[in-house]
Amino acid sequence: MTEEYDCIIVGAGIGGLLTGAALSRGLGLKTLILEKTGVLGGRSGVIEKEGFLVDNGLHVIRYCKKSPTVTIFKKLLGKKEKVELINLGDAKFFSGGEWYDYPLSAATIETTTFFNEEEREQFKRILGEEIIGAKVDELFDKSVKDWIDEMEKKYEIKPGPARIFLEALSKLILVSYGNLDKLSMGELIAGIQLGLKAVKTSCYPAGGWRPLIENLAKKIESNGEIRKNTKVDKVIVEDKKVVGAQIGDKTIKSKIVVVDIPAQEIFNVLDEELFSKDFVEKCKSLIPTAGISIDYGLKEKISELNGMILSSDPFTMSNFTSNIDPTIAPEGKQLYTIFQPTPVDVVSDKEKSDEVVENIEKLLEEMFPGFSEKVQWRRAVKRRMVDGAVPFITQHRNKRPSVKSDEIEGLYFTGDTYNGPGTGGEIAHASAELCIKTIMKDLNLAIIK
Helix, strand or coil: CCEECCEEEECCEHHHHHHHHHHHHHCCCCEEEECCCCCCEHHHCEEEECCEEEECCCCCEECHHHCHHHHHHHHCCCCCCCCCEEECEEEEEEECCEEEECCCCHHHHHHCCCCCHHHHHHHHHHHHHHHCCCCHHHCCCCEHHHHHHHHHHHCCCCCCHHHHHHHHHHHHHHCCCCCCCCEEHHHHHHHHHHHHHHCCCEEEECCCHHHHHHHHHHHHHCCEEEECCCCCCEEEEECCEEEEEEECCEEEECCCEEECCCHHHHHHCCCHHHCCHHHHHHHHCCCCEEEEEEEEEECCCCCCCCEEEEEECCEEEEECHHHHCHHHCCCCCEEEEEEEECCHHHHCCHHHHHHHHHHHHHHHHHHCCCHHHHEEEEEEEEEEEEECCCCECCCCCCCCCCCECCCCECEEECCCCCCCCCCCCHHHHHHHHHHHHHHHHHHCCCCCC
């Protein structure tokens, strides 16, 4: 007998899980998630190592209560659900061998010693006159470099801390190693504006990502099923309409299929001939964020810092995750993760990527003298895809593939390569929210209270 579901989701990354939880629990759709691996959460997954719960890279929830993650839990799961979040502490900046408060809030702009008084006043003017009230839609196709150059001329900013700060801020929000001449200023401004509204710019799920992922899985299974180690060979389309998914010689029927696969890889399960050349090119040409992350299990605590830590040269972002939530490390020990956005060609080259790792570890000795002596274990991971799409002017939110297919009825997408607003891993969460709301509108469904 042929199985049939209201909705099939191909892939159980964080976008697929968020979407599936809302469709199953919030909309009452009988939902099946098919995941080819044995792990839920995709790049948001968690491993356990010597008593430490280690994220798959550096993962926080941006914009905290204003995040799409919180919106989905509060408004789209059938009843108001609470996500327990832990606020990160103040950000710190290591530049030129010195530590500074990194000005991510109005308060730290006033107190940081990174700026002199003239630079502080210049940046406050830029924030008030150029950022807070800016119309982001007019800036999506403008590069960060062009905008910074204009600000330097308009406000007579001298080379030095102000530009270093703006460049580091761009790399942080847009998760990029550089390429300021290609990055979208509109995406940067949108991120800054949302951060100012949120007040708290970054949070971490209490207990780490594992309980959040398990919570989503339970909500899906309340009215559906998750099958791990189940590879979808093909999404079946007939007469421009989705009819189900094929696994080996078995067919599972559904009139709705949500594909939670990076756009660059969707034609592994979809027939390319069914789509326009423009759509195929848009998907295949997306450039992902790449980089190198190193996790360290430390034998003892070496720092009390509990916020985001940035460095200027090389640009890195890091945190002592166990200072944010002590439950993810054994008592008396510490978990630290550092990430350096890196060009994909460097990540793919062993000699060059090994050099990046070596330079990161030299930086750590400068930042935290004696760091290497405290290491219990380390895990260096070279990632060709960290986030699915760098927010370049050629692939900002208005130019990425839509969460709804214009060509195949019943076909939707979720994940961090689609047109949900935001940058970095936030795109997956925002695309999930957009996908859920699009399906609600198309099916004329309301959330079950």
